[in-house]
Amino acid sequence: MRSLLGLITVVVAASLYLYTLSLYLPAGPRRPHPASSDREHVDTAESPDSTEGASRLKFPSDLEELRELAELLQFYKAENTGYVLLLFCSAYLYKQSFAIPGSSFLNILAGAIFGPYEGLVLACVLTTVGSTMCYLMSQAFGKQYIVNFFPDKVSTLQNKVEENKDCLFFFLLFLRFFPMTPNWFLNMSAPIVNIPITYFFCSVLIGLLPYNFICVQTGVMLSEVSSLDDLFSWQRLLQLLAIACVALLPSALIRRYSQRHLKLDVQSQNGVITEKKVQ
Template sequence: MAAIFILSTMILGGTLWLALPTLEEDDRPLLRIPKSFVQLQALNGLLKKYRDIYPYRIVVCYVTTYLFLQAFSLPGSMYLSILGGAVWGVPRALLLACTCVASGATLCYLISAAFGPALLTVPKWKARLDKWSDKIRAQKDNLISFLIVLRIAPLPPHWVVNVVCPHVGIGIVPFWISTFLGIFGVSVIHTTIGSGLDEMTSAADFHLISWRNFFLLSAVVVGVLIPVGLRYWFKREIASVADVEQGVEELPEQEDEIVAVGPLPRGKKVTPAPLLQLSDEDSDEYSQDEEDVILEAGPAIVVKYTEENRSDSQRDLL
């Protein structure tokens, strides 16, 4: 870890040495990572002075410094977000700050994935990691929303989330997306404060804790939890439909039950036709004949009833 930190510091220093424009002697002491309101205002004036002359160089130096702070969870990220709002305005600074936070946290994620297994041999750290693993598994269906809420909440610290995530089965893509979306609300507050940095006289003018910021973060949390609520609602509806279908399939088969029997229908009495009587000679010839005998039917006889005998004939049939 010490070697990685020293190498990263050298890369940061080399990038600033190559990308930064040539500064005047009076401006060089102002170039530092801001840790107070006075240093922040001094760096703001320095960047605005060289922003119009060397726009791309200033962006490269800003991004490299931001990634360094996030990769090693060093203080100063909030001041850089405020500084971005002062230098580039809220829209561009917001996108830049969220991208830098997500990418820098991903670097911390990779460092933890490479060197973290050595800490897992310590029983104390292993027990804490198992506790977090259980919480993550419980929120497996709502993983992105759960990580976004962790980013918005003040506890646990963000560096804890960066270090723990690679060891509890969270992929790098969901981690980056949740970090970008989770830091969005806070970055809006910081960049908005930075847009009025020139008119401020002290850090008390930041107004980080205010009703406006509270409602803004609350709106972000509600927006994140809406998909969770919809997923829970539809999941419950689908489960109820599945229970109904399962209950229908489990019903035993029952035989049809006859409730009542009505009178039998009365049909017309059919008189069978007399059988054809064959003589002994005809029957012998019929049995010796191998060909089929085709009986041809004659024309049908239609019996017409008159009104007088219709009732008598119907009575005879019944």
């Protein structure tokens, strides 16, 4: 009971912090215009009101909401980079820490707002830190509940960890590159199956790099593409091909290593690890 109250306290405190942060949306930049008579009208039309802007700050659930949010944050980033960075990091860590689905949209948003390099660094760091916070909260508050809710999945993961303890780090990398179990479940169950936090931290940072790279590059293209003609240009197609090659190379290397060294006689069905039947 004490662990449940502790978890509820953490969730409520984090939610209040994020909500309070969204209320203090600063004034956006205003563009000067030569005609003073039209200035107020244009400024009002181009600069969203702080109250209206705050009401549009929500986690995106589709690409249209993602594009609108990206445009809003890009607008405020022009003069309030620190606030936008703090808000984005806080929202990302909130979703990762509490295993809320939809982090892929935030990775795309990172590319759209911060560009390909800063966006990738942010996505990798925030994914790793947020997953580690989920690990620590599960260790502190959730062990009993996770075992009670997912006994079979925890038991299967525990067996696989024991079988691959001699090359545990590469096993964790394999799980990130080729997820036989959802990332949110792996984050919460890692302390239960005795995965060291150092292995966990490094495997998330390296293992999710290709995924974060693809999402961030998608966000960069989303912010630059204005029509389908731009999307299907030769430049974009070559860029997509290069992104695919960069993302697939480490996956191929990990798969080749796993076939030789890891014990992976498992198959995935609806996100659940199940044993293969040996004939």
